[in-house]
Amino acid sequence: MSDLPLSGQPPQRDDARPVPFRGGGFKPVRVRYLGAAVIVALILLVEWGTRTGVISNLTLPRPSDVLGTFHDLWVTGMLWEHLIPSVTRLAVGSALGVSTGIAVGVMIGLFSLARAGLVPLVAAIFPIPKIALLPLFVIWFGIDEGSKYALIALGTFTPTVVSTYGAVDNVDRTLIRMGQSFGLGWWSIVRKIVLPGALPGILSGLRIGLSIGIILLVAAEMLGARHGIGAYILEAGSLYDLERLFAGVVILSALGVLTSGVIGWAERRLLSWRI
Amino acid sequence: MDLHLDRISHRYGRVEVLSDISLTIPQGRIVCIVGPSGCGKSTLLRMIGGLERPDQGAVLQQGEVPGDCLNPLTFVFQDFALLPWRTVAGNVALVLEDHALPRAQRERIVADVLARTKLTDFRDALPKQLSGGMKQRVAIARALAVNPAVMLMDEPLSALDAQTRELLMDDLVALWTRAPFTAVYVTHNLAEAVRLGHRIVVLSRRPGRIREVVSIDTPLAERRAGDPALEAHQARLWQLMRDEAEAADMELSHV
Amino acid sequence: MSTFSRRGAIGLLGGAAALPMLGRPALANTKLNIGALNFTSHAASFIAFERGYFAEEGFDVEFKFFQAAQPMAVAIASGDADYAVTAISGGLISLAEKGAVKVIGGSLSEEKGVDGQKILASDAAYQAGLTSAAMLDGKKFGITQAGSSFHYMGAKIAAAEGATMEFVPLQKVGSVIGALKTGQIDAWTIVPHIAKPLAAGPEVHIIGDVADYLPDYQVTTIFTSASNASGERAKTEAVLRALSKGADDFNAALIDKTTSEAEMEEMVKLIHKYVNADQPYDKARGSIVNGAMRLNAGAALNTTSVKDQLDWFIAEGLVKDSITMEMLVDPSFVQTM
Ligand SMILES: Nc1ncnc2c1ncn2[C@@H]1O[C@H](COP(=O)(O)OP(=O)(O)OP(=O)(O)O)[C@@H](O)[C@H]1O
Ligand SMILES: [Mg+2]
Numbered sequence: 001m002s003d004l005p006l007s008g009q010p011p012q013r014d015d016a017r018p019v020p021f022r023g024g025g026f027k028p029v030r031v032r033y034l035g036a037a038v039i040v041a042l043i044l045l046v047e048w049g050t051r052t053g054v055i056s057n058l059t060l061p062r063p064s065d066v067l068g069t070f071h072d073l074w075v076t077g078m079l080w081e082h083l084i085p086s087v088t089r090l091a092v093g094s095a096l097g098v099s100t101g102i103a104v105g106v107m108i109g110l111f112s113l114a115r116a117g118l119v120p121l122v123a124a125i126f127p128i129p130k131i132a133l134l135p136l137f138v139i140w141f142g143i144d145e146g147s148k149y150a151l152i153a154l155g156t157f158t159p160t161v162v163s164t165y166g167a168v169d170n171v172d173r174t175l176i177r178m179g180q181s182f183g184l185g186w187w188s189i190v191r192k193i194v195l196p197g198a199l200p201g202i203l204s205g206l207r208i209g210l211s212i213g214i215i216l217l218v219a220a221e222m223l224g225a226r227h228g229i230g231a232y233i234l235e236a237g238s239l240y241d242l243e244r245l246f247a248g249v250v251i252l253s254a255l256g257v258l259t260s261g262v263i264g265w266a267e268r269r270l271l272s273w274r275i
Numbered sequence: 276m277d278l279h280l281d282r283i284s285h286r287y288g289r290v291e292v293l294s295d296i297s298l299t300i301p302q303g304r305i306v307c308i309v310g311p312s313g314c315g316k317s318t319l320l321r322m323i324g325g326l327e328r329p330d331q332g333a334v335l336q337q338g339e340v341p342g343d344c345l346n347p348l349t350f351v352f353q354d355f356a357l358l359p360w361r362t363v364a365g366n367v368a369l370v371l372e373d374h375a376l377p378r379a380q381r382e383r384i385v386a387d388v389l390a391r392t393k394l395t396d397f398r399d400a401l402p403k404q405l406s407g408g409m410k411q412r413v414a415i416a417r418a419l420a421v422n423p424a425v426m427l428m429d430e431p432l433s434a435l436d437a438q439t440r441e442l443l444m445d446d447l448v449a450l451w452t453r454a455p456f457t458a459v460y461v462t463h464n465l466a467e468a469v470r471l472g473h474r475i476v477v478l479s480r481r482p483g484r485i486r487e488v489v490s491i492d493t494p495l496a497e498r499r500a501g502d503p504a505l506e507a508h509q510a511r512l513w514q515l516m517r518d519e520a521e522a523a524d525m526e527l528s529h530v
Numbered sequence: 531m532s533t534f535s536r537r538g539a540i541g542l543l544g545g546a547a548a549l550p551m552l553g554r555p556a557l558a559n560t561k562l563n564i565g566a567l568n569f570t571s572h573a574a575s576f577i578a579f580e581r582g583y584f585a586e587e588g589f590d591v592e593f594k595f596f597q598a599a600q601p602m603a604v605a606i607a608s609g610d611a612d613y614a615v616t617a618i619s620g621g622l623i624s625l626a627e628k629g630a631v632k633v634i635g636g637s638l639s640e641e642k643g644v645d646g647q648k649i650l651a652s653d654a655a656y657q658a659g660l661t662s663a664a665m666l667d668g669k670k671f672g673i674t675q676a677g678s679s680f681h682y683m684g685a686k687i688a689a690a691e692g693a694t695m696e697f698v699p700l701q702k703v704g705s706v707i708g709a710l711k712t713g714q715i716d717a718w719t720i721v722p723h724i725a726k727p728l729a730a731g732p733e734v735h736i737i738g739d740v741a742d743y744l745p746d747y748q749v750t751t752i753f754t755s756a757s758n759a760s761g762e763r764a765k766t767e768a769v770l771r772a773l774s775k776g777a778d779d780f781n782a783a784l785i786d787k788t789t790s791e792a793e794m795e796e797m798v799k800l801i802h803k804y805v806n807a808d809q810p811y812d813k814a815r816g817s818i819v820n821g822a823m824r825l826n827a828g829a830a831l832n833t834t835s836v837k838d839q840l841d842w843f844i845a846e847g848l849v850k851d852s853i854t855m856e857m858l859v860d861p862s863f864v865q866t867m
Contacts, residue, residue: 057628058607135708143698143714178356181324182370182421183346192369196360223705224698224714231699238600238675239620239848240607240628273360275403 061242069247083251086217086228089145090255093152093220094213101157101209102202105164109198110190115165126158131219143224155216156209163208167201168194200274203267210259214252229255276338276347276424276457277301278323283332284482285318291482292318293329298476298485300425302338303455305495307468309512310478310486311520316461317429319483323459324348324427340424345374349423353430355410357402357417364389364398367417384420391450392416408439412446419450426458432467441500444470448495465512469505470498477515480523486515560765562589565602565614568805570723570818571638571750572615574825576804577797578776587768597702598674606631606755613754613769618839620677620848622753627853632759633836635752635770635829635864637777638721640741644785644824647749648725649687649738654713656735663738667693669716672706675699677848679749680706682839683719685846687743710734721749723805723821746867748835749823759860770829770863777825784822794819830865 043063049055050062073079104122107114130151137147171194179189221230229251236244278300285293292315300306300323308316321327323334325348340347357366367385376384389395392412402410411431418426432440444467450456462468468475469491477486491508498505562584566572575593578584584591596602599616606614607630615637616622625631640646651660659665666688673680676699688695698715700706703724709715711733719740720728728734740747752773758766783789783797798818799811806814826832833855840858843849 058625058630135705138705138709138714139712143709172356174352174354174356175358177326178350178352179369181326181346181348181350182417184370184373188373192372193358196358222699222701224700224709226697226699234699234701235676239677240600240604240624273401273403275359 057242061246065243066246066250069243070250073247082227082229082232085225086221086230087255089148089152089220089228090210090213090217092145093149093216094156094210096149097153097156097213098160098206098209100153101160101205102164104157105161105202106168106190106195106198108161108165109168110194118161119165122158122161125154126162130155130216131222134219134223138223147223148220148225151220152213152216156213159209159212160202160205163205164198164202167198167205170201171197200267200271203263203271207260207263210263211256214256214259217252276336276340278425278457278459279335279337280319280323281333281335283319283322283329283334285315285322285330286482294482294484296332296483296485298488300457300459302424302457304473305451305458305460305471307460307462307472307475308478309462309465309468309475309516310483311480311516311523312463313523314478314481314519315483316478320350320427320429320459320461323425324350341422344422344424346370346421347424349418349421349426351411351414351418351426351428351431353434355402355407355414355434357410357413359402362399362401363394363405363413363416366402366413367420370417370421388416388419391419391453392446406439407435408443411435411443415447415450424457426456428458428460430462431460433463440464440467447471448498452496465509465516466500468512469509470500471495475508475512477512477519480519480526486519560589562591562613562769563594563611564591565594565596565605565611565616566804567596567599567602567616568807569721570801570805570821571721571823571825572804573780573801573822574637574773574776575615576776576801577779578772580800580803581776581779583772583775584769587772589768589772598678600675600678603631603753606753609755612758613752613766615750615752615773617679617750618682618748618836619675619679620843623840623843623849623853623858626756626858627850629756629857631753632756632860633751633753633831633858634759634766634860635773636748636750636826636831637752637773637829638748638750638823639826639832639835640744640747640749641824642741642745644822645722645739645820646747646823647683647719647721647740648729648736649740650710650718650720650725650728651735651737652710652713652716653733653735655716656737660716661735661737663687663743664691666691666695666717669693669695670698670714671695672709672715672718673697673699674701674703674706677843677846680719682842683740683744683747684717685842687719687738687740690743721821722823723817726820727817744835746832746835748826748832748839751831751836752829759863766863774828777827777829780822780825781827784819785824828865829863830867831859831861832867833859833861834867 046055046060047063050057050060073082104118108118133154134147134151137150141147141150175193175197176189179193184192217228218230218233221228222234225231229248233245233248233252236242236248280296280298283293283296284291296319298306308319310316318327322329325334336347358369361369364385367388368381371381371384386395389398392415394409394412394416397405397409402413405413411434414431432443435443448471460471472491475489475491477489478484479486489508489512491505493502493504564575566575579591579593594605594611596605600619600621602611602614602616603619603622603625605611607625618633622631626633649663655669660669671684671688673684675681676697681697684695684697695717698709700709703720706715706718707728710718710728717737725736729736752770754766779797783794787794789797798815801818802811802814805818836859837855840853840855844851844853
């Protein structure tokens with residue numbers, strides 16, 4: 001090859017061919033609207049199947065009937081009757097769970113004593129199916145809102161603790177050394193270096209925590225709730241009313257998408273400093 | 276304020292890292308420390324800065340700390356250690372916030388050090404928007420903001436490319452010429468050492484002992500790349516370093 | 531839904547009992563899944579199995595056990611169970627409306643003179659004055675789920691007393707018992723074999739009888755899939771025959787008490803295999819004997835009561851108002867009242 005010119009015209013030899021390209025794939029490309037299209041296609045398929053009878057009315061409800069159920073919920077105002085208690089339970093319960101979770105997680109991250117004392121406890125609580133504790137919670141906190149708040153709070157607490165102390169552990173130590181070397185006070189270091197540094201981890205823990213909160217909403221409304229999306233779904237299930245069942249499930253999904261969107265928005269706002 | 280290192284020795288577990296180091300860092304001078312990798316330079320610097328305690332010996336301060344000095348012993352880190360969520364001005368302000376200063380004075384200090392490091396136009400930029408050289412200038416600005424008695428710099432330029440390093444060295448020389456500061460400057464780069472150091476301390480391989488202390492009398496502002504006197508110093512330092520590095524290398528390969 | 535087979539141990543007994551068969555079974559070795567709860571009210575199925583009445587008809591029966599009535603209806607619709615006995619619930623009616631299940635006979639019913647389902651009050655509510663069903667206004671009444679038989683009973687009692695109650699859904703009988711014992715709810719109704727042992731403790735009191743409000747209440751019915759009802763006539767009749775024999779044995783031993791003491795004891799032992807099996811026999815015996823309610827002879831069905839229940843479900847908006855008795859009940863198999 002040394003006799004080829006280093007620059008200028010491409011070589012005049014006739015066996016010259018392009019280097020084969022091997023670098024494709026493995027790179028997610030953003031494809032817009034495909035997700036929505038898949039969902040719409042699936043809904044249309046079910047609509048067609050239930051209309052023609054290919055799908056029996058025992059198997060799936062007709063999507064247009066589910067839509068009708070939504071309409072009824074809206075017109076009668078029952079949507080809010082169910083949505084407001086559920087959202088309140090989710091908000092109060094997860095606010096309790098998340099705030100104590102962050103506080104305990106930061107303590108574990110900062111104090112060896114708290115770490116030694118609490119990590120095994122958290123590890124022991126984490127895998128307990130919280131639903132199993134519901135009857136106990138009813139006795140402790142009463143059958144009304146107390147037990148529902150407690151269930152959701154406990155469900156969101158554990159993932160928040162674990163992700164918070166993980167995030168605190170992962171805060172860049174050189175930043176903390178820097179703070180100490182400039183003589184910053186302990187509280188300043190926690191407030192200005194540890195907490196902001198742990199925020200990305202805390203927020204992604206929040207995503208998991210809130211999803212678990214929504215899952216537990218149905219469980220929380222098993223005992224003694226007459227209103228709420230979870231109670232609505234349970235009632236529809238026991239009455240074998242598939243339209244209402246699906247309407248309720250769709251509302252839960254929407255709630256999930258919404259909280260995920262809110263966290264995504266918070267991440268964009270609060271973590272814009274990330275590369 | 277002068278600093279005296281008095282017979283400092285230190286070990287990590289069974290590994291002896293520093294052995295019997297005695298050294299004076301006079302006010303207004305830059306003392307460079309060079310030595311093979313792993314000989315304990317960073318450890319020594321952390322001890323000077325009070326982030327670590329030596330097993331034996333002590334680091335002593337002598338003389339008055341200037342009245343307006345907010346943090347006598349101030350580090351400049353190799354990896355900058357900037358808070359990514361704060362702007363340039365915010366990073367500088369961070370180290371002033373714990374001191375009871377009037378707001379106006381705080382702002383004046385920030386504006387002043389940013390001007391001295393030529394960062395005024397970038398005061399609202401986030402670290403992710405800055406080049407490596409600019410990040411290190413922010414870190415230097417932050418160190419200057421507390422008006423340190425001694426600056427402790429651990430390979431401050433080694434994360435930067437050669438051109439940026441040259442420019443920053445010029446900046447440091449300019450800063451020192453305007454207002455001479457005291458500094459301990461750890462580096463691997465002998466060109467940096469002969470360019471910035473009034474004294475150059477050569478440490479032996481681990482356990483680090485003082486092999487030799489070289490003094491260079493040429494004023495900082497007059498030192499130029501290619502100056503034969505500096506070249507001679509650099510060659511001599513290289514000879515010393517080379518022996519140690521080779522020996523260290525042999526040792527490692529026998530482990 | 532808990533599904534477990536007792537054929538391992540008990541099937542041998544059943545098989546042995548079935549050996550001296552008279553006549554030839556019309557349906558040799560047909561596999562049959564029967565849905566049941568571990569309640570005395572399901573005794574007819576257990577007796578028919580244990581005493582070989584199913585085997586005589588040529589059935590190889592396996593029980594599928596459930597925690598609540600409503601999932602049984604779903605199991606029939608999905609084909610996981612072939613026949614089942616349970617209370618009429620909103621779920622059952624909805625599935626009948628979808629053409630999946632049919633009520634074909636009666637099982638447990640309230641009867642004046644026979645101790646039936648009880649109205650219970652928690653101790654806290656009792657001490658605060660809830661000593662009879664007339665005081666139920668403004669109280670919290672426990673139910674498993676909206677549209678369950680508990681919901682129906684509570685609503686009927688409330689209507690009769692002019693009371694307005696809050697119905698608290700708790701999903702499972704166990705949870706309702708827990709809530710009643712701890713005073714989280716004020717009142718509940720339940721079959722006597724559960725009510726009486728509960729009231730024996732200090733936490734719960736009996737304050738009335740359901741029969742006073744719903745005299746001929748058809749508590750549970752026998753039902754199957756719509757295809758079994760219309761297409762498998764011989765098989766369905768055979769199942770009803772076996773269940774009727776079981777019911778006759780039960781009524782003779784525990785309601786009409788026309789059998790000898792020893793035979794009654796044997797009957798209780800048989801039922802104890804399925805009901806309160808976790809308790810020692812001596813303890814379980816009392817509640818089985820005291821809790822017995824009449825099972826309809828010949829699986830006769832009280833359609834008047836069923837109609838009343840259906841009307842209530844429609845009126846409450848729990849099921850579609852388009853559903854009719856014809857969709858729910860196939861009256862061609864048994865005598866109706
Ligand atoms: N916290 C620590 N615990 C145990 N050993 C340590 C610790 N810090 C440093 N060492 C060891 O002490 C020795 C000296 O480390 P130090 O970082 O001071 O060397 P250095 O001269 O700065 O090296 P380099 O030129 O590579 O930066 C090394 O062998 C290192 O592994
Ligand atoms: Mg180092």
